[in-house]
Amino acid sequence: MATEPIPLADSVTLRVLIVDDEISVRKVMAAVLAQLGFPCETAASGEEALRILETHKIDAVISDLQMPGISGMELLIKVRQSYPQIVFLMITGVDDIRVGVEAMRQGADDYLVKPLQVDANIVLSSLTRALHVKRLEQEVENYRHHLEEIVAEQTQQLREALHRIERSYDHTLEVLGAAIDLRDGPTAGHSRRVFLYSIEIAKGMGGLEDQMRNIAMGAWLHDIGKLAIPDAILLKPASLTDEEREIMQRHVQIGYDLVKGIPFLADAAEIIFAHHERCDGSGYPRGLKTQKIPIGARIFAVADTFDAMTSDRPYRRALPFEASREVIARGAGKRYDSHVAKVFLSIPDETWKAIRAETAAIQGFAFATANDIQATSKPAKSGDG
Numbered sequence: 445m446a447t448e449p450i451p452l453a454d455s456v457t458l459r460v461l462i463v464d465d466e467i468s469v470r471k472v473m474a475a476v477l478a479q480l481g482f483p484c485e486t487a488a489s490g491e492e493a494l495r496i497l498e499t500h501k502i503d504a505v506i507s508d509l510q511m512p513g514i515s516g517m518e519l520l521i522k523v524r525q526s527y528p529q530i531v532f533l534m535i536t537g538v539d540d541i542r543v544g545v546e547a548m549r550q551g552a553d554d555y556l557v558k559p560l561q562v563d564a565n566i567v568l569s570s571l572t573r574a575l576h577v578k579r580l581e582q583e584v585e586n587y588r589h590h591l592e593e594i595v596a597e598q599t600q601q602l603r604e605a606l607h608r609i610e611r612s613y614d615h616t617l618e619v620l621g622a623a624i625d626l627r628d629g630p631t632a633g634h635s636r637r638v639f640l641y642s643i644e645i646a647k648g649m650g651g652l653e654d655q656m657r658n659i660a661m662g663a664w665l666h667d668i669g670k671l672a673i674p675d676a677i678l679l680k681p682a683s684l685t686d687e688e689r690e691i692m693q694r695h696v697q698i699g700y701d702l703v704k705g706i707p708f709l710a711d712a713a714e715i716i717f718a719h720h721e722r723c724d725g726s727g728y729p730r731g732l733k734t735q736k737i738p739i740g741a742r743i744f745a746v747a748d749t750f751d752a753m754t755s756d757r758p759y760r761r762a763l764p765f766e767a768s769r770e771v772i773a774r775g776a777g778k779r780y781d782s783h784v785a786k787v788f789l790s791i792p793d794e795t796w797k798a799i800r801a802e803t804a805a806i807q808g809f810a811f812a813t814a815n816d817i818q819a820t821s822k823p824a825k826s827g828d829g
């Protein structure tokens with residue numbers, strides 16, 4: 445094991461623990477270490493060594509292999525488990541070289557061979573080499589830790605950037621929704637109301653947390669295709685002709701085509717496409733029946749009907765909530781999904797009144813705020829209804 449000693453830096457003070465049941469060996473080793481300038485502790489057994497390790501700052505352990513009680517190998521294993529940073533040198537007998545190699549397999553940094561006609565240079569060489577390796581390991585560990593900090597910091601920056609982008613999307617969608625409502629003058633605030641009604645019903649249904657944002661976006665943008673319908677048809681005060689009705693109904697396809705290419709709105713686009721479908725197949729454009737209609741569109745159908753009946757129209761006043769509830773109750777299992785209708789009917793009028801009061805204050809400039817949209821991404825709290 446003789447190698448050239450590696451000089452220790454001047455600033456290094458290596459605190460060494462000598463463990464050996466033979467007092468003569470402890471004395472010799474202590475003398476050698478004193479000669480090298482290292483402060484040291486001594487222990488007559490593995491048990492005593494563990495007690496010292498608990499209370500003293502130790503940088504290196506030099507332990508005999510064969511001791512009564514806890515053997516050197518057992519001590520090595522315990523030290524490696526609890527103090528992986530401590531340098532561990534095993535002292536073996538002449539015939540124990542293979543055991544010394546085994547000790548290194550178990551995590552010893554080096555081994556010294558008895559009888560210790562102890563050469564200070566050999567001990568110094570072993571200690572400094574082991575310390576050097578430990579320092580390299582520590583540097584690698586520090587570097588890894590530093591890298592983890594950099595990755596964590598950059599991940600946080602990325603998360604914040606994504607959040608800002610998401611907010612930008614939501615602000616853009618707010619403007620789009622407001623534009624839809626402004627275009628369709630007589631139904632001012634309609635998009636915002638059905639957006640809020642749909643969220644309320646979806647929360648009441650439970651289990652739709654993952655789809656909440658899509659449902660909200662689908663309701664919010666359901667009539668986006670109306671932006672392409674001529675004013676003469678969209679705002680016509682009289683009944684539409686068959687040809688005009690056919691043009692009007694194109695808003696579903698137009699809206700779908702507008703939105704489907706936006707990846708984060710792909711599911712909302714399906715709701716836009718199906719928002720005039722009815723469970724009995726009487727809707728358009730495809731005449732889909734219950735299970736073929738996305739759940740968001742089934743929820744929207746109830747919210748939309750409720751809003752249409754409880755809002756003033758140029759040709760009639762708003763119907764009372766009770767009358768609107770009856771229409772939806774009668775249509776449950778026919779035009780409307782029975783479970784959606786049941787959940788809707790279980791929600792108290794106060795909830796709908798609160799939403800109407802809020803949206804009435806906004807009138808024609810109704811639009812959802814980014815906070816509303818963000819809130820739909822969060823799971824509904826238990827007890828939300």
Ligand SMILES: [Fe+2]
Pocket residue numbers: 666667695719720
């Ligand atoms: Fe529509």
